[in-house]
Amino acid sequence: MKTDFTFKKMYYIGAGTAIAAMITGLFWGNPHFAAIDLTFILHAFFLAAFSFCLLLYPAFKNRTMKTVILIAASAYFYTLFFLYPGTWSTFIYICLIPALSIFFFDSLLFYLTLILNSLFITSMCSYIMFSKQSELYLLTKQDLIGNVINFLGSQIILVILYYVTYLRMKRQQEYYEQIQQSERIKTAGQLAAAVAHEIRNPLTVVKGFLQLYEQDSSYDRKAKEHFALMIDELDTAEKVISQFLSISAPNKEISLEKVNVKEILYSVVSLLNSYGLVHDNRIELELGEEECCIAADQTEVKQLCINLIKNAIEASKEGLPVLVKVKRMKSEVEIKIIDHGTGMSKTEIQLLGTPFYSLKSKGTGLGLMICFNIVKKYKGTIHFESVKEKGTTVVIHFPLYRELASREEKRI
Numbered sequence: 001m002k003t004d005f006t007f008k009k010m011y012y013i014g015a016g017t018a019i020a021a022m023i024t025g026l027f028w029g030n031p032h033f034a035a036i037d038l039t040f041i042l043h044a045f046f047l048a049a050f051s052f053c054l055l056l057y058p059a060f061k062n063r064t065m066k067t068v069i070l071i072a073a074s075a076y077f078y079t080l081f082f083l084y085p086g087t088w089s090t091f092i093y094i095c096l097i098p099a100l101s102i103f104f105f106d107s108l109l110f111y112l113t114l115i116l117n118s119l120f121i122t123s124m125c126s127y128i129m130f131s132k133q134s135e136l137y138l139l140t141k142q143d144l145i146g147n148v149i150n151f152l153g154s155q156i157i158l159v160i161l162y163y164v165t166y167l168r169m170k171r172q173q174e175y176y177e178q179i180q181q182s183e184r185i186k187t188a189g190q191l192a193a194a195v196a197h198e199i200r201n202p203l204t205v206v207k208g209f210l211q212l213y214e215q216d217s218s219y220d221r222k223a224k225e226h227f228a229l230m231i232d233e234l235d236t237a238e239k240v241i242s243q244f245l246s247i248s249a250p251n252k253e254i255s256l257e258k259v260n261v262k263e264i265l266y267s268v269v270s271l272l273n274s275y276g277l278v279h280d281n282r283i284e285l286e287l288g289e290e291e292c293c294i295a296a297d298q299t300e301v302k303q304l305c306i307n308l309i310k311n312a313i314e315a316s317k318e319g320l321p322v323l324v325k326v327k328r329m330k331s332e333v334e335i336k337i338i339d340h341g342t343g344m345s346k347t348e349i350q351l352l353g354t355p356f357y358s359l360k361s362k363g364t365g366l367g368l369m370i371c372f373n374i375v376k377k378y379k380g381t382i383h384f385e386s387v388k389e390k391g392t393t394v395v396i397h398f399p400l401y402r403e404l405a406s407r408e409e410k411r412i
Contacts, residue, residue, distance in 0.1 A: 008058050015054045022047055039083045046076040066104045070113055073100050078120065085136040091147065094121065095154040102162050105169055110162055114155060121151055177350075200241055207234045258401050259301050261292040261326050261333050268305045269324060272313065280318040283309065288327035293401040296378040304374045307367045308337050308394050315341035315392065332397045340391040349384045 026047055027033055032040040050072040057065055074097055081090040097117050101110040125144060128137045213219060214227040269285045276283050294301070312322045320340040327334055344352075352368055375382045379399055386392040 011058055012055075015057075019051045019054065022051070042079060043083055046072075046079045050076040063106065063109070066101070066106060066109055070097070070101060070109065073097055074113075074117070074120070078124075081124070094124075095151050096158075098155065098158050099161075102158070102165060105166065107166070114159070118155065121148075200238070203234055203237060203241075207231060207238075210234070255297050256295045257298060258293050259296050259298050261294060261301070261335065261398075262287045264298065264302050265305060265324055265326055265335070268302060268309060272306065272309055275310065276313050276322065279313050279316070281313050281316045282321050283313070284321045284323045286323065286325040290328040292326055292328050292333045294333050294378065294380075294398040295401050296398065300374045300377075304371050304396075305335075307371050308396075311367070312337050312339035312341075312392070312394070315339045317341060328400065329397075331400050333400055335394075335396040335398075337394040337396075338391065339393075343388040343390050343392055344384070344386040345388060349386060352384060 026040075026043055030040065030043075032043070050069075053065075053069045053072045057069060077090065077093040077097060080087075081094055084090055094117070098110060098113045101113045104110075125148060129144065210227050210231050214224050214231070219227070265285060265287070269283050273283055309322065309324060316322055316339040322340075323336070323338040325334075325336040325338070352372075372382060375396060375398075381397045383395055384392060385395065
């Protein structure tokens, strides 16, 4: 809430300054101001439309509003160029129109504005060259080739500026996501430390008495069924607590061993094949020919693969396969798990790994959190690619085992 307020405050200060400068330009030294002729009226109209769009943007921060602002800006600056043909600065404003889209951090809008602006400039230069009124645009016509070169140079600079800005924003976003994930794990650890032991002891006592009553012959079959159901629910609660503890427990020493990813996946797929058949889904395994080994703990890598493949089976539509691929990529091993389920939105993907956030009706979200933790522990990366109603692809990268990596370097 505070961030949004700060953004609006800074935006209105910047937009207000720009509008004030444009209004000053409308009145200060404008020869058409005294006569209030058609030129002045058109200038004032397009300025008012552009200013209105700028002030309206914080209330409608979507692509449609951004497009409207860019159209209004283009109309305003091109109108200035044709209304004041003797003013050289209007050509500079036209060159800088794509710069507005940089502030929106929208690749599609930036490149679209860049292309359309180039087409408009080409049309405008052709008009100046061959129009009977070309004498009005002497500043542009006298050095038309030089102006075109300057325009192309300005667009190249804008592309470089956008690319650098985009990369910086991408890195900041990745850093922010890493901080978010660390905070999620920290939160889960704090919760575990606070409640795990306090809950586990009374659960053990209750479970023990229920098991005792279940074996007591004085209770009828119906009562024993109720006892069995309550014991199952207590087992579920204990499982959740164990997941909490596995996240919060500090790993003082990381046990590294050479893990053959292909062997792990073959073992996991064999284990989960029957689970897939119950859901009417088969698991298809594609193993590359090259050796795919990483430095990790074999048990944890197996747990990671089981969790993700099991999730893929549960997410898939009946009758559709789950595809598991592994291959070596230079100094990394890539694992892909592809399902053909309902998919996820960008917001849902961002929330994955959050404690108690799950798309399953009875899920806790802790399984995926453990997966994120395992991948991070062994210096890997994990990301999700998903399209609604088409499915999800989980892509995991682990650094190649050092001996294999050094062997590849010697070959090169």
